[in-house]
Amino acid sequence: MLDVSSTTSGLLTPRMTAAQRTAIAAPATGLLVYQTDGLDGFWFFNGTVWLRLCTTPATYQRYTNSGITVTVNNTFINVPDLTQVVTVDVPSRVHITLGGGMQTLSAATTGYTSADVVILQNGALLPGGGGYKRVLAVNNGGIVTTIENFSMTAIVDVPPGSWTYSVVTAKNLGTNGVVFGDGNSVLQGSLSIIVLPQ
Numbered sequence: 001m002l003d004v005s006s007t008t009s010g011l012l013t014p015r016m017t018a019a020q021r022t023a024i025a026a027p028a029t030g031l032l033v034y035q036t037d038g039l040d041g042f043w044f045f046n047g048t049v050w051l052r053l054c055t056t057p058a059t060y061q062r063y064t065n066s067g068i069t070v071t072v073n074n075t076f077i078n079v080p081d082l083t084q085v086v087t088v089d090v091p092s093r094v095h096i097t098l099g100g101g102m103q104t105l106s107a108a109t110t111g112y113t114s115a116d117v118v119i120l121q122n123g124a125l126l127p128g129g130g131g132y133k134r135v136l137a138v139n140n141g142g143i144v145t146t147i148e149n150f151s152m153t154a155i156v157d158v159p160p161g162s163w164t165y166s167v168v169t170a171k172n173l174g175t176n177g178v179v180f181g182d183g184n185s186v187l188q189g190s191l192s193i194i195v196l197p198q
Contacts, residue, residue, distance in 0.1 A: 013042070018089065021050065039089050051090060051197070058195040060084045065188050067181040069105075070115050070171035079180060082167035082191045089160055095194040096131065096165060099151040101187035104137045106145070106175040112138040113177030117169045119154060119191075130154030134172060135179075147186060157198070165193060 004011060018038045024031070029047035034040075042053040064081040086094065096119055104113040119131030126132075130152075137148035167189070169179045181187025 049090065058086070060086065060191075060193040060195075062191040063188065064100075064180050064190075065185075067178045067185070067187065068169055069176060069178050070113075070169060071176045073171050073173065074116075076116075076118065076168040076170040079167040079169060079189060082189055083164065084166075084191060084193055085162060085164050086158075086193060086195055087162045088158060088195060088197065091157065091159055091198045093196045093198055094156050094158055094163070094165075095196070096126075096154045096156070097151065097192040098131075098153075098167060098189070099149070100180045100189035101147055101149040101185070102135045102137050102177050102179045103147045103181070103185075103187060104139055104145055104175060104177050106139055109139050109142055109144060111144070112136065112174040114172040114174045115169055115177055115179050116172050117150065117152070117167065117179065119152070120164075120166045120168060121156065122164050123166075126154050126156055128156065130156070137177065149186070165191070167191060 013032055013034050015034045015036050018035055021033055021035055027045040031045045033043055035043050043050050062082050062084050064079055066080040068077050068079055098119055102115055104111055114136045117133050131154040133150055133152045135148055135150045137146045139146045180189040
C-alpha cells in the first residue's frame with residue numbers, strides 16, 4: 001500500500017526516549033519507534049510488551065585475585081570483585097558462569113577442605129536451585145595443600161528491573177582452606193554474565 005523509493009535518503013521513524021516510549025497510551029500492535037537513550041535502537045510493540053529489534057546480548061566479566069580464607073563452618077563471606085549489577089528493560093534470560101579454585105591449608109596427607117561456593121541473585125539463592133556448588137580438596141599420596149578447581153553455570157529468567165549477582169563462599173567441613181586466590185595462583189575467580197532479551 002505504501003512504496004517509498006530513494007537512492008539518497010531513508011525512512012525516518014519517530015525518535016524518543018525510553019520514558020516517552022513507555023508513556024505511549026494504548027500502543028498499537030506493530031508500532032515501531034527508535035529509542036535514543038538506555039538500550040537505544042528500534043523498538044516495537046507486540047501487542048503485550050515492547051521488544052527491541054536486533055538485540056545484541058549484553059556481556060559482563062568480573063575477576064578476582066582475592067583469596068578468601070574459610071575458617072568457620074557455614075559462615076558465608078562475600079568474594080571481592082565478583083559482584084555485578086544487571087539492569088534489563090524487557091524480560092531477559094541471564095546466563096551465569098563462575099570458575100575458580102580452592103586449596104587446602106592442611107600440612108597432613110590426610111587433611112581435606114570442603115567449602116561451598118554460591119551465586120546469589122539480589123542476596124538470595126538463584127531461583128530453581130542453581131548456582132550452588134560444594135568443592136572438596138583432599139590431601140593424599142604425600143601431596144599436601146591440594147588444589148581443586150571448579151566451575152558452574154546457571155540460567156535464570158528475569159523480568160524488567162535491576163538484578164545484583166554476587167558470589168559468596170564458606171567452609172563446610174574439614175580444615176581451613178583458601179577459595180579463589182591471588183594473581184600468582186591458579187585459583188583466580190571469574191564471573192561471566194550474558195543477558196539475552198527475550
